[in-house]
Amino acid sequence: MADFPNLSRRGFLNRSAAVGGLLVVPGLLSACSRTDAGSADGAGALDKLRKQGFVRVAYANEAPYGYLEGRQLKGEAPTLHREIFKALGVDELKPTLSEWDGLIPGLQAGKYDVVSAGMAITPQRCANAIFSEPEFISPTALMVKKGNPKKVTDLASAKAAGITVGVMSGAVEGSYAEGAGISKDRIKSLQKPQDGADAVKGGRIDAFLLTGISLRLLAKTNPDTEVTEAFLPELDGKKQYSPGGAVFRKGNEDLRDAFNRELKKIVSDSSRYVGLLGEYGFGATELPPATLKTADLCKG
Template sequence: MSEFPNLSRRGFLTRGAAVGGLLTVPGLLTACSKTASGDGGASKLDQLKKQGFVRVAYANEAPYGYEENGKLEGEAPTLHQTIFKALGVDELRPTFAEFDGLIPGLQAGKYDVISAGMAIIPERCEKALFSEPEFISPTAMMVKKGNPKNLTDLASAKKAGATVGVLAGAVEKSYATAAGFSESDIKTLQKQQDGADAVKGGRIDAFVLTGISLRWLAKTNPQVEVTDSFVPVVDGKKQYSPGGAVFRKGSEELRDAFNAQLKRITSDPAQYVQLIGQYGFGKDTIPPTSLKTADLCKA
């Protein structure tokens, strides 16, 4: 049993402006393993190698997976590029989807992999297959510059009578509810910038998200600041917010091939930081070896 039972990664979030059509990014790759398909019994990985590309979905959330100047950027695409290239697939073809439409689109066969840093939680595990964790990311809060209510975590925000904002479909709402917030004190927002704008405009006192996301967002919103990260507690269990790649049910061998390459990277801190350090990930976000998706998926 993992020493991190029931750790949940944040509900992956955001939705940005839709990017029309497929955004082809040469050099980004993906893989599968032996999921049988209609191609003469060839494995899914073999099919992807033959066609030369893998279809991935992203939700336009920096720094996890987002479009910038016609190119797919972020932690997940960059990490997945290295993994899938090692598996012999030389192109990643991404398409945008609203966050809460990512898994339905995967189930419908619109793409092969979700590259969005999605939180590994039991409800999602019932619908799709997750890789082992790619990272962990404790929670933080974005507040007005100077932190006028001296907020440090959800408990302090509740005590101060604060109103908090969360992204639609994200696990942060469950964190706020567990901390005692009523529905009226939780405002649902559609994208990250909406949260920053709500803080700046005084419509909420704090925007709750992963520290990684909020620090990235603060770069373009100088009127706000981000608290130190903290670990929310739900039903007595700490929530470390691990995230990973997502595959369709029945793609176990594809996922396993992906995991084998992922382990090579997470076992090498220098390579891990070299690959995705530019997006705010570091040695402190490398998942512990004892943190397993099988445990995270247990209700």
């Protein structure tokens, strides 16, 4: 896959041990059991979901990918996945909100059936779970104070300016910053997107590095900031396009394959895709190319 090597959004290397950081919203969610969606080899996973009438999904509460607004789940993943699962005969999503680093461990432990968080497809994650084909691609950007006082446009200019850059804890953007030659003492880890915006406004960091689509949404509620034009960071000379997808437990390949069939119908129709996801900032530029395949991404 020469055109799209090493594409990733979040770079967390998943733990296979205890599940950490799992947050359940009281009153909104039903209790999760350890019962798997299917048998050990995945046979009948989709049939079971159809019979029970719901699929258990996990979100990381990161706008615009999947987040809670009041008592309503919104964003790219809930919207797209509701459409797909309804087409598969499963009418309800039962959501659990999780800290980012608890998503795959929770999936492995049987807490839910699908991770629906726009998670990057990386070889490390492919060793622990199975991914759908890409749902989107998203370049990277920098959030800065209004007026962009340091005049940064990308990571090369950030390095040249000697600024301090914030990244999400455990996210791939940290490796982008290091790969651009920014020293570790100039890279600050933050727990939530709003923490990054607050740090920019408060002068604790000069720029916050995240996907452009996330930052544009974040800037709407942080008017003292602005977002640079999106750019493609590089690692080892390879451009990073940042594709995300749904994540399934190993052994549930039948469920993943059925999901992919419906996903293909949507990403093959740009007007349908934009109609579904446009309100969250996803347009034709976020459509994954037909040549971008999960099997290639898993190889690295």
